[in-house]
Amino acid sequence: MVRLVELRLNTRLRDAVLPESTVHPDEDLMNAFVEGQLTDVESRHLVSHLVRCATCLHLTAQMISHEPEVDQLDNPDVSAQQQSPLQRFLDSLARGLVPPSNEDAVFAYEEKEPSEANENDDDPGV
Amino acid sequence: MCAQLLSERYAECRRAYPRFEVPFEEFRDAIAAAALKYLVEARQSDVEPSLRDLDRFIGELKLPDLYLGLGCLRSDEHAWWEFDRQHRSFIERWTRHLVSGDTNADEIVDSVYVELFGTRMVAGVRQSKFRSYTGRGSLRGWLRAIILNAAVDLHRAPKLEVSVDNWSDSSDESTRQDPSSPETEGSMLTTIVRQRYRSATAAALDQALSALDDHETLLLLYYHVEGLKLREIARIVEQPRSPMRQWFERRSSRQSRVHESTVMRWLNKLYQKIFKRFQSELATTHGLRPEEIEICTSIAADDPACSISLSRPKRQGEQLSQRKD
Numbered sequence: 001m002v003r004l005v006e007l008r009l010n011t012r013l014r015d016a017v018l019p020e021s022t023v024h025p026d027e028d029l030m031n032a033f034v035e036g037q038l039t040d041v042e043s044r045h046l047v048s049h050l051v052r053c054a055t056c057l058h059l060t061a062q063m064i065s066h067e068p069e070v071d072q073l074d075n076p077d078v079s080a081q082q083q084s085p086l087q088r089f090l091d092s093l094a095r096g097l098v099p100p101s102n103e104d105a106v107f108a109y110e111e112k113e114p115s116e117a118n119e120n121d122d123d124p125g126v
Numbered sequence: 127m128c129a130q131l132l133s134e135r136y137a138e139c140r141r142a143y144p145r146f147e148v149p150f151e152e153f154r155d156a157i158a159a160a161a162l163k164y165l166v167e168a169r170q171s172d173v174e175p176s177l178r179d180l181d182r183f184i185g186e187l188k189l190p191d192l193y194l195g196l197g198c199l200r201s202d203e204h205a206w207w208e209f210d211r212q213h214r215s216f217i218e219r220w221t222r223h224l225v226s227g228d229t230n231a232d233e234i235v236d237s238v239y240v241e242l243f244g245t246r247m248v249a250g251v252r253q254s255k256f257r258s259y260t261g262r263g264s265l266r267g268w269l270r271a272i273i274l275n276a277a278v279d280l281h282r283a284p285k286l287e288v289s290v291d292n293w294s295d296s297s298d299e300s301t302r303q304d305p306s307s308p309e310t311e312g313s314m315l316t317t318i319v320r321q322r323y324r325s326a327t328a329a330a331l332d333q334a335l336s337a338l339d340d341h342e343t344l345l346l347l348y349y350h351v352e353g354l355k356l357r358e359i360a361r362i363v364e365q366p367r368s369p370m371r372q373w374f375e376r377r378s379s380r381q382s383r384v385h386e387s388t389v390m391r392w393l394n395k396l397y398q399k400i401f402k403r404f405q406s407e408l409a410t411t412h413g414l415r416p417e418e419i420e421i422c423t424s425i426a427a428d429d430p431a432c433s434i435s436l437s438r439p440k441r442q443g444e445q446l447s448q449r450k451d
Contacts, residue, residue: 001397001401001423001426001427002350002397004327004331004426005331005335005346005350005397005400006350006351008328008331008332008335009335009343009346009347009350009351010350010351012332012335013347013351026258027258027268027271027272027275028258028259028260028262028263028268029163029168029262030271031262031263031264031267031268031270031271032164032260032262032263034263034267034271034362035263035264035267036362037186037262037263038164038168038262041168041169042164042165042168042169043168044169044340045168045169045170046168047340047341047344048340050340050344050347051340051343051344051347057344057347057348057351057352058278058352059271059274059275059278061348061352061354062274063267063270063271063274064348064354064358064359064361064362065352065354065355065358066224066270066274067358067361
Protein backbone atom coordinates (compact mmCIF):
# COMPACT_ATOMS: atom_id res chain seq x y z
CA MET A 1 0.00 0.00 0.00
CA VAL A 2 2.91 2.33 0.65
CA ARG A 3 3.92 1.87 -2.97
CA LEU A 4 0.41 2.83 -4.01
CA VAL A 5 0.52 5.91 -1.80
CA GLU A 6 3.78 6.82 -3.51
CA LEU A 7 2.24 6.47 -6.96
CA ARG A 8 -0.80 8.52 -6.04
CA LEU A 9 1.37 11.25 -4.53
CA ASN A 10 3.39 11.39 -7.74
CA THR A 11 0.26 11.52 -9.86
CA ARG A 12 -1.38 14.20 -7.76
CA LEU A 13 1.73 16.35 -7.83
CA ARG A 14 2.13 15.90 -11.57
CA ASP A 15 -1.51 16.72 -12.23
CA ALA A 16 -1.69 19.66 -9.85
CA VAL A 17 -2.62 22.76 -11.81
CA LEU A 18 -1.34 26.00 -10.39
CA PRO A 19 -3.20 29.17 -11.30
CA GLU A 20 -1.39 31.36 -13.83
CA SER A 21 -1.21 34.08 -11.23
CA THR A 22 0.82 31.85 -8.89
CA VAL A 23 3.86 33.61 -7.51
CA HIS A 24 6.56 31.09 -6.73
CA PRO A 25 8.53 31.64 -3.53
CA ASP A 26 11.94 33.15 -4.06
CA GLU A 27 15.28 31.70 -2.95
CA ASP A 28 15.29 33.91 0.13
CA LEU A 29 12.06 32.37 1.43
CA MET A 30 12.96 28.79 0.52
CA ASN A 31 16.38 29.10 2.09
CA ALA A 32 14.90 30.53 5.29
CA PHE A 33 12.52 27.57 5.38
CA VAL A 34 15.27 24.99 4.82
CA GLU A 35 17.44 26.67 7.45
CA GLY A 36 14.56 26.41 9.93
CA GLN A 37 14.25 30.18 10.34
CA LEU A 38 10.55 30.50 9.66
CA THR A 39 7.85 30.26 12.26
CA ASP A 40 4.85 28.05 11.89
CA VAL A 41 2.69 30.93 10.69
CA GLU A 42 5.32 32.33 8.33
CA SER A 43 5.81 29.01 6.58
CA ARG A 44 2.17 27.95 6.30
CA HIS A 45 1.66 29.58 2.91
CA LEU A 46 4.99 28.24 1.62
CA VAL A 47 4.21 24.67 2.69
CA SER A 48 0.83 24.95 1.04
CA HIS A 49 2.65 25.93 -2.17
CA LEU A 50 5.30 23.19 -1.88
CA VAL A 51 2.75 20.37 -1.76
CA ARG A 52 1.31 21.59 -5.06
CA CYS A 53 4.39 22.73 -6.98
CA ALA A 54 6.78 20.01 -8.11
CA THR A 55 9.47 22.51 -9.11
CA CYS A 56 9.67 24.28 -5.77
CA LEU A 57 9.33 21.02 -3.85
CA HIS A 58 12.25 19.62 -5.82
CA LEU A 59 14.40 22.68 -5.20
CA THR A 60 13.90 22.58 -1.43
CA ALA A 61 14.52 18.83 -1.42
CA GLN A 62 17.79 19.40 -3.28
CA MET A 63 18.79 22.02 -0.76
CA ILE A 64 18.09 19.63 2.09
CA SER A 65 19.86 16.66 0.57
CA HIS A 66 22.96 18.67 -0.38
CA GLU A 67 23.36 20.18 3.09
CA PRO A 68 26.26 17.96 4.27
CA GLU A 69 28.17 18.54 1.05
CA VAL A 70 27.70 22.28 1.47
CA ASP A 71 29.07 22.03 4.99
CA GLN A 72 32.03 20.12 3.64
CA LEU A 73 32.59 22.73 0.94
CA ASP A 74 32.44 25.40 3.61
CA ASN A 75 35.43 23.83 5.33
CA PRO A 76 37.39 22.08 2.60
CA ASP A 77 40.67 22.02 4.45
CA VAL A 78 39.42 20.88 7.82
CA SER A 79 39.85 17.17 7.27
CA ALA A 80 43.32 17.64 5.82
CA GLN A 81 44.37 19.93 8.65
CA GLN A 82 43.04 17.57 11.29
CA GLN A 83 45.30 14.79 10.08
CA SER A 84 48.66 14.72 11.70
CA PRO A 85 51.79 14.11 9.56
CA LEU A 86 51.96 10.62 11.07
CA GLN A 87 48.36 9.91 10.10
CA ARG A 88 49.00 11.10 6.57
CA PHE A 89 52.11 8.94 6.37
CA LEU A 90 50.21 5.87 7.62
CA ASP A 91 47.38 6.55 5.18
CA SER A 92 49.76 6.71 2.28
CA LEU A 93 51.43 3.54 3.48
CA ALA A 94 48.07 1.80 3.79
CA ARG A 95 47.12 2.85 0.30
CA GLY A 96 50.21 1.07 -0.96
CA LEU A 97 49.42 -2.07 1.01
CA VAL A 98 45.77 -2.53 0.12
CA PRO A 99 45.42 -5.00 -2.77
CA PRO A 100 44.02 -3.59 -5.97
CA SER A 101 41.07 -5.96 -5.95
CA ASN A 102 38.55 -6.00 -3.15
CA GLU A 103 38.32 -9.77 -3.46
CA ASP A 104 41.73 -10.16 -1.94
CA ALA A 105 41.03 -8.03 1.10
CA VAL A 106 39.09 -8.92 4.21
CA PHE A 107 37.87 -6.17 6.48
CA ALA A 108 36.45 -6.65 9.93
CA TYR A 109 33.84 -4.08 10.77
CA GLU A 110 31.60 -3.82 13.75
CA GLU A 111 28.76 -1.39 13.55
CA LYS A 112 27.75 0.11 16.86
CA GLU A 113 24.12 0.50 17.70
CA PRO A 114 23.07 4.14 17.88
CA SER A 115 22.81 4.98 21.53
CA GLU A 116 20.40 7.83 21.08
CA ALA A 117 17.68 5.76 19.44
CA ASN A 118 15.35 6.31 22.34
CA GLU A 119 16.26 9.91 22.92
CA ASN A 120 13.38 11.31 20.95
CA ASP A 121 10.31 9.53 21.97
CA ASP A 122 8.00 12.32 21.03
CA ASP A 123 4.48 11.65 20.09
CA PRO A 124 4.02 13.22 16.69
CA GLY A 125 0.42 13.75 17.40
CA VAL A 126 -0.79 12.88 13.94
CA MET B 127 10.02 52.06 17.16
CA CYS B 128 12.90 49.57 17.49
CA ALA B 129 15.13 52.57 16.76
CA GLN B 130 17.57 51.74 19.52
CA LEU B 131 17.89 48.14 18.42
CA LEU B 132 18.36 49.13 14.79
CA SER B 133 21.06 51.65 15.69
CA GLU B 134 22.94 49.07 17.71
CA ARG B 135 22.77 46.46 14.98
CA TYR B 136 23.78 49.01 12.39
CA ALA B 137 26.82 49.99 14.44
CA GLU B 138 27.80 46.32 14.74
CA CYS B 139 27.62 45.89 10.99
CA ARG B 140 29.70 49.03 10.43
CA ARG B 141 32.35 47.62 12.74
CA ALA B 142 32.25 44.27 10.96
CA TYR B 143 32.72 45.92 7.56
CA PRO B 144 34.76 49.08 8.06
CA ARG B 145 35.88 49.29 4.43
CA PHE B 146 32.48 50.21 3.03
CA GLU B 147 29.37 51.93 4.26
CA VAL B 148 25.69 51.40 3.71
CA PRO B 149 23.63 54.42 4.75
CA PHE B 150 21.50 53.80 7.82
CA GLU B 151 18.31 54.65 5.90
CA GLU B 152 18.96 51.88 3.38
CA PHE B 153 19.74 49.44 6.17
CA ARG B 154 16.53 50.37 7.98
CA ASP B 155 14.41 50.22 4.82
CA ALA B 156 15.79 46.77 3.97
CA ILE B 157 14.81 45.50 7.40
CA ALA B 158 11.38 47.07 7.05
CA ALA B 159 10.96 45.32 3.70
CA ALA B 160 11.99 42.02 5.28
CA ALA B 161 9.49 42.51 8.08
CA LEU B 162 6.78 43.31 5.58
CA LYS B 163 7.60 40.18 3.60
CA TYR B 164 7.71 37.77 6.54
CA LEU B 165 5.56 39.28 9.24
CA VAL B 166 2.76 40.56 7.03
CA GLU B 167 2.78 39.03 3.53
CA ALA B 168 3.92 35.52 4.45
CA ARG B 169 1.30 35.38 7.17
CA GLN B 170 -1.29 36.73 4.75
CA SER B 171 -2.45 39.01 7.46
CA ASP B 172 -3.32 42.67 7.57
CA VAL B 173 -2.57 42.84 11.26
CA GLU B 174 0.46 44.95 12.07
CA PRO B 175 3.16 42.97 13.85
CA SER B 176 3.64 43.82 17.50
CA LEU B 177 6.76 45.55 18.77
CA ARG B 178 7.79 42.31 20.43
CA ASP B 179 7.40 40.43 17.14
CA LEU B 180 9.54 43.04 15.42
CA ASP B 181 12.25 42.88 18.07
CA ARG B 182 12.38 39.10 17.82
CA PHE B 183 12.39 39.26 14.05
CA ILE B 184 15.23 41.78 13.88
CA GLY B 185 17.18 39.76 16.42
CA GLU B 186 16.98 36.71 14.21
CA LEU B 187 18.03 38.39 10.96
CA LYS B 188 21.51 37.71 9.63
CA LEU B 189 22.28 41.40 9.64
CA PRO B 190 26.00 41.32 8.76
CA ASP B 191 25.04 39.21 5.72
CA LEU B 192 22.28 41.66 4.86
CA TYR B 193 24.66 44.59 5.26
CA LEU B 194 27.15 42.96 2.92
CA GLY B 195 24.39 42.29 0.39
CA LEU B 196 23.28 45.92 0.58
CA GLY B 197 26.85 47.04 -0.01
CA CYS B 198 26.99 44.92 -3.16
CA LEU B 199 23.59 46.21 -4.21
CA ARG B 200 25.07 49.71 -4.06
CA SER B 201 27.86 48.52 -6.38
CA ASP B 202 30.40 49.37 -3.73
CA GLU B 203 33.68 47.90 -4.90
CA HIS B 204 34.93 47.18 -1.39
CA ALA B 205 31.73 45.31 -0.65
CA TRP B 206 32.23 43.22 -3.76
CA TRP B 207 35.81 42.45 -2.80
CA GLU B 208 34.56 41.33 0.58
CA PHE B 209 31.81 39.26 -0.99
CA ASP B 210 34.33 37.60 -3.29
CA ARG B 211 36.67 36.93 -0.40
CA GLN B 212 33.95 35.23 1.61
CA HIS B 213 31.90 33.51 -1.04
CA ARG B 214 33.56 33.29 -4.46
CA SER B 215 35.44 30.12 -3.66
CA PHE B 216 32.29 28.52 -2.27
CA ILE B 217 30.27 29.51 -5.33
CA GLU B 218 32.82 27.93 -7.65
CA ARG B 219 33.26 24.73 -5.62
CA TRP B 220 29.55 24.28 -5.04
CA THR B 221 28.81 24.78 -8.74
CA ARG B 222 31.51 22.31 -9.78
CA HIS B 223 30.09 19.89 -7.27
CA LEU B 224 26.63 20.19 -8.83
CA VAL B 225 27.43 20.01 -12.54
CA SER B 226 29.88 18.01 -14.53
CA GLY B 227 32.27 19.76 -16.85
CA ASP B 228 34.22 22.94 -16.33
CA THR B 229 32.44 24.69 -19.18
CA ASN B 230 29.03 24.15 -17.61
CA ALA B 231 30.27 25.18 -14.20
CA ASP B 232 31.85 28.34 -15.57
CA GLU B 233 28.64 29.12 -17.39
CA ILE B 234 26.62 28.82 -14.20
CA VAL B 235 29.09 30.85 -12.14
CA ASP B 236 28.95 33.56 -14.80
CA SER B 237 25.17 33.56 -14.88
CA VAL B 238 24.99 33.73 -11.08
CA TYR B 239 27.32 36.72 -11.02
CA VAL B 240 25.31 38.39 -13.77
CA GLU B 241 22.19 37.93 -11.65
CA LEU B 242 23.94 39.22 -8.57
CA PHE B 243 25.34 42.29 -10.34
CA GLY B 244 22.06 42.88 -12.15
CA THR B 245 22.62 44.00 -15.70
CA ARG B 246 19.00 44.90 -16.36
CA MET B 247 17.66 48.34 -15.52
CA VAL B 248 13.98 48.92 -14.80
CA ALA B 249 12.85 52.51 -14.33
CA GLY B 250 16.44 53.50 -13.66
CA VAL B 251 16.87 50.86 -10.97
CA ARG B 252 19.39 48.07 -11.43
CA GLN B 253 17.70 44.70 -10.96
CA SER B 254 20.28 43.00 -8.81
CA LYS B 255 19.40 39.69 -7.24
CA PHE B 256 20.64 41.11 -3.94
CA ARG B 257 17.44 43.14 -3.89
CA SER B 258 15.55 39.95 -2.96
CA TYR B 259 17.86 38.93 -0.12
CA THR B 260 16.38 39.86 3.25
CA GLY B 261 18.78 38.27 5.74
CA ARG B 262 16.11 35.89 7.03
CA GLY B 263 18.40 32.99 6.17
CA SER B 264 22.16 32.99 5.72
CA LEU B 265 23.73 34.59 2.68
CA ARG B 266 25.58 31.33 2.02
CA GLY B 267 22.32 29.34 2.02
CA TRP B 268 20.69 31.91 -0.26
CA LEU B 269 23.59 31.62 -2.70
CA ARG B 270 23.27 27.86 -2.60
CA ALA B 271 19.60 28.14 -3.62
CA ILE B 272 20.40 30.54 -6.45
CA ILE B 273 23.11 28.26 -7.81
CA LEU B 274 20.80 25.24 -7.60
CA ASN B 275 18.17 27.16 -9.54
CA ALA B 276 20.72 28.16 -12.16
CA ALA B 277 21.92 24.56 -12.44
CA VAL B 278 18.34 23.33 -12.89
CA ASP B 279 17.79 25.94 -15.59
CA LEU B 280 20.90 24.78 -17.41
CA HIS B 281 20.13 21.09 -17.21
CA ARG B 282 16.40 21.08 -16.97
CA ALA B 283 15.53 17.47 -16.34
CA PRO B 284 12.15 15.86 -15.94
CA LYS B 285 11.09 16.41 -12.36
CA LEU B 286 9.18 13.20 -11.96
CA GLU B 287 11.27 10.34 -13.18
CA VAL B 288 8.89 7.66 -12.02
CA SER B 289 6.28 6.64 -14.50
CA VAL B 290 3.16 7.83 -12.83
CA ASP B 291 0.42 6.90 -15.25
CA ASN B 292 -2.88 6.95 -13.57
CA TRP B 293 -2.89 3.80 -11.58
CA SER B 294 -6.62 3.36 -11.65
CA ASP B 295 -6.70 3.58 -15.45
CA SER B 296 -3.90 1.11 -16.04
CA SER B 297 -5.15 -2.24 -17.12
CA ASP B 298 -4.11 -5.34 -15.29
CA GLU B 299 -2.00 -7.53 -17.57
CA SER B 300 -2.94 -10.66 -15.70
CA THR B 301 -6.62 -10.11 -16.36
CA ARG B 302 -6.41 -8.87 -19.95
CA GLN B 303 -8.22 -11.23 -22.25
CA ASP B 304 -8.74 -11.76 -25.92
CA PRO B 305 -12.41 -10.95 -26.53
CA SER B 306 -12.58 -13.40 -29.43
CA SER B 307 -11.46 -16.32 -27.28
CA PRO B 308 -14.15 -18.46 -25.73
CA GLU B 309 -13.86 -16.91 -22.31
CA THR B 310 -16.66 -17.40 -19.90
CA GLU B 311 -18.93 -14.57 -18.99
CA GLY B 312 -17.90 -15.17 -15.39
CA SER B 313 -14.27 -14.21 -15.95
CA MET B 314 -15.29 -11.07 -17.86
CA LEU B 315 -17.56 -10.20 -14.99
CA THR B 316 -14.66 -10.73 -12.61
CA THR B 317 -12.60 -8.28 -14.65
CA ILE B 318 -15.32 -5.67 -14.57
CA VAL B 319 -15.89 -6.09 -10.86
CA ARG B 320 -12.18 -5.97 -10.18
CA GLN B 321 -11.89 -2.79 -12.24
CA ARG B 322 -14.70 -1.27 -10.20
CA TYR B 323 -12.90 -2.08 -6.98
CA ARG B 324 -9.65 -0.73 -8.35
CA SER B 325 -11.33 2.56 -9.22
CA ALA B 326 -12.90 2.76 -5.78
CA THR B 327 -9.54 1.95 -4.19
CA ALA B 328 -7.77 4.72 -6.10
CA ALA B 329 -10.53 7.25 -5.43
CA ALA B 330 -10.66 6.43 -1.71
CA LEU B 331 -6.90 6.73 -1.44
CA ASP B 332 -7.00 10.12 -3.15
CA GLN B 333 -9.69 11.24 -0.74
CA ALA B 334 -7.60 10.01 2.18
CA LEU B 335 -4.55 11.91 0.90
CA SER B 336 -6.63 15.05 0.35
CA ALA B 337 -7.69 14.95 3.97
CA LEU B 338 -4.11 15.30 5.20
CA ASP B 339 -2.77 18.61 6.41
CA ASP B 340 -0.21 20.26 4.15
CA HIS B 341 2.71 19.57 6.50
CA GLU B 342 1.77 15.88 6.57
CA THR B 343 1.64 15.77 2.78
CA LEU B 344 4.97 17.56 2.61
CA LEU B 345 6.59 14.92 4.80
CA LEU B 346 5.25 12.17 2.53
CA LEU B 347 6.34 14.03 -0.60
CA TYR B 348 9.87 14.54 0.68
CA TYR B 349 10.15 10.89 1.59
CA HIS B 350 8.33 9.19 -1.29
CA VAL B 351 8.50 11.55 -4.25
CA GLU B 352 11.79 13.33 -3.64
CA GLY B 353 13.41 10.28 -2.09
CA LEU B 354 14.93 12.14 0.87
CA LYS B 355 16.41 9.81 3.43
CA LEU B 356 15.13 9.64 6.98
CA ARG B 357 18.31 11.25 8.30
CA GLU B 358 17.94 14.11 5.81
CA ILE B 359 14.39 14.76 6.95
CA ALA B 360 15.54 14.39 10.55
CA ARG B 361 18.17 17.06 9.92
CA ILE B 362 15.69 19.64 8.68
CA VAL B 363 13.32 19.05 11.58
CA GLU B 364 16.22 19.23 14.03
CA GLN B 365 16.12 22.99 13.68
CA PRO B 366 14.33 24.12 16.85
CA ARG B 367 12.24 26.53 14.80
CA SER B 368 11.51 24.11 11.97
CA PRO B 369 7.79 24.31 11.24
CA MET B 370 7.70 20.64 10.33
CA ARG B 371 9.02 19.81 13.74
CA GLN B 372 6.62 22.18 15.48
CA TRP B 373 3.73 20.52 13.71
CA PHE B 374 4.72 17.00 14.52
CA GLU B 375 6.26 17.04 17.92
CA ARG B 376 4.58 17.28 21.25
CA ARG B 377 5.54 20.74 22.38
CA SER B 378 6.12 19.76 25.99
CA SER B 379 9.04 17.51 25.21
CA ARG B 380 11.15 19.48 22.80
CA GLN B 381 14.60 18.05 22.30
CA SER B 382 17.53 19.31 20.34
CA ARG B 383 18.01 16.26 18.18
CA VAL B 384 15.61 14.25 16.09
CA HIS B 385 16.52 10.68 15.39
CA GLU B 386 15.63 8.91 12.15
CA SER B 387 13.39 6.57 14.13
CA THR B 388 11.28 9.56 15.17
CA VAL B 389 10.69 10.50 11.55
CA MET B 390 9.86 6.87 10.77
CA ARG B 391 7.36 6.92 13.59
CA TRP B 392 5.75 10.06 12.17
CA LEU B 393 5.51 8.35 8.80
CA ASN B 394 3.99 5.24 10.36
CA LYS B 395 1.34 7.34 12.04
CA LEU B 396 0.59 9.00 8.74
CA TYR B 397 0.20 5.65 6.96
CA GLN B 398 -2.20 4.52 9.64
CA LYS B 399 -4.15 7.75 9.37
CA ILE B 400 -4.37 7.35 5.59
CA PHE B 401 -5.46 3.75 5.91
CA LYS B 402 -8.16 4.58 8.42
CA ARG B 403 -9.52 7.34 6.22
CA PHE B 404 -9.19 5.07 3.17
CA GLN B 405 -11.44 2.47 4.78
CA SER B 406 -13.88 5.07 5.97
CA GLU B 407 -14.17 6.56 2.45
CA LEU B 408 -14.80 3.13 0.95
CA ALA B 409 -17.60 2.55 3.43
CA THR B 410 -19.26 5.96 3.38
CA THR B 411 -18.57 7.58 0.01
CA HIS B 412 -18.49 4.38 -2.06
CA GLY B 413 -21.00 2.45 0.03
CA LEU B 414 -18.93 -0.73 0.17
CA ARG B 415 -19.59 -3.54 2.59
CA PRO B 416 -16.84 -4.82 4.94
CA GLU B 417 -16.04 -7.78 2.67
CA GLU B 418 -15.75 -5.43 -0.31
CA ILE B 419 -13.49 -3.15 1.68
CA GLU B 420 -11.33 -6.20 2.32
CA ILE B 421 -11.09 -6.74 -1.44
CA CYS B 422 -10.03 -3.11 -1.96
CA THR B 423 -7.51 -3.42 0.84
CA SER B 424 -6.02 -6.48 -0.77
CA ILE B 425 -5.93 -4.69 -4.14
CA ALA B 426 -4.12 -1.78 -2.52
CA ALA B 427 -1.69 -4.13 -0.82
CA ASP B 428 -1.22 -6.27 -3.94
CA ASP B 429 2.17 -4.85 -4.72
CA PRO B 430 5.25 -7.07 -4.60
CA ALA B 431 7.44 -4.06 -3.92
CA CYS B 432 5.54 -3.38 -0.76
CA SER B 433 6.48 -5.41 2.27
CA ILE B 434 3.78 -4.20 4.57
CA SER B 435 0.14 -4.57 5.15
CA LEU B 436 -1.73 -1.81 6.85
CA SER B 437 -4.66 -4.02 7.71
CA ARG B 438 -3.31 -4.71 11.17
CA PRO B 439 -1.73 -2.51 13.81
CA LYS B 440 2.04 -2.32 13.72
CA ARG B 441 4.13 -3.57 16.55
CA GLN B 442 6.60 -1.14 18.02
CA GLY B 443 9.81 -1.00 16.02
CA GLU B 444 8.32 -2.76 13.04
CA GLN B 445 9.26 -1.14 9.76
CA LEU B 446 6.39 0.01 7.63
CA SER B 447 8.29 0.66 4.49
CA GLN B 448 10.69 -1.49 2.58
CA ARG B 449 12.89 1.52 1.93
CA LYS B 450 16.35 1.32 3.48
CA ASP B 451 17.94 4.58 4.53
